[in-house]
Amino acid sequence: MSELSVNHLLGIKYLNKDDIKLIFETADHFKEVINRPIKKVPSLRDITIANLFFENSTRTRLSFELAEKRLSADVINFSAASSSVKKGETLIDTVNNILSMKVDMVVMRHPNPGAGVFLSKHVGASIVNAGDGAHEHPTQALLDSYSIRERLGGVGGKKIVIVGDILHSRVALSNIFALKLQGAEVKVCGPKTLIPKYIDRLGVGVETNLKKALEWCDVANMLRVQNERMEISYFPSTREYTQQFGVNKKVLDSLNKDIVIMHPGPINRGVEITSDVADSNQAIILDQVQNGVAVRMAVIYLLASKIKR
C-alpha cells in the first residue's frame, strides 16, 4: 500500500492497520533524512500549511513546524491568544479567511472535542488534528507506537500500561486505539475516579495497583494529571496521588525486569515521575520527542500526496 485510506488525520479511530504501517515506513525514511548534515528535502515546496493553535502547546507545535520546514513547505502560524477569535469570529470564518490565502493543509489544536472533524466537513483543506480537547491526539499516539517499535522491535503482542489521568487524556484514548489496532495488550492504571466508565468497551484492562501494573507490562506510559480540565478534585492531594501512582526508582528496582518508561510531556517531575526515572536509560521520553518530527513529516507528506495539485 502506498497511500493512506484517509484525506485528513482526525483521529486514530479513522485509520487502519495498513495506514499505521505506511506512516511508520515513511517515518523510517524521514528519520534517516533528519540525521543527515542537511536535514531537509524539497518534497513539499508547493504546499502551504497553517498551524492553528487555539490551546497551549510547546512540543507539538514546534515539532509540527519543524516537520513542515524539513519538507520545505511554506508555513504560517497562528495562536488564538493573538487572533480575531477574541473579537467574536467563528472557527469556520477564521479558517476560511486563512484558506483564501491559498493554504493547502491545516494543523489544528483546539479545546473542543470534534473540532477537527467539524472543520473537515466545512473547509476545503486537509486537516491534521494536533489535539482536540480530551478526545484524540493522533500524532502523539503514532510517535509513541513508533518509539515502542524502535525500542522493542514491534508493538504487536507487547503489554502496555497507561498510567494516570485516563479520563481527561486525549493521549490515552489515541494510544488505546493505536495500540489495539497493532495487536498490543493494553491496561490502564490510575485512581478509579480518573478511569472512564466506558473503558471496558475499548477492550482494555483496568489495574488500580501500580506495582501490579508495572509487574505485568513491558512499557509504562506515564501521563500528566490534566488539572486544567478539572473543575472538582478527583483525588485527595497531589502527595497521595504520587504515593499511589507516581513511578520512582525504588518501585522500578523492585521489579525483576527492566520495563520501558514513556511520557508525552510536559513532565511534572516528582508528581507522576521522579527525576531519577525520567533521566534514566529506561526512559525514552526524549526519543519520543525526536521521533515526533519524523512521524509528523510522514503524516504531512502522505496527506499532501493526496491533495490534488
Ligand code: NCD
Ligand atoms: C499532551 C497534550 O497536550 O495532549 N502533550 C503533548 O502533546 N505532548 C499531554 C499533556 O498535556 O499532558
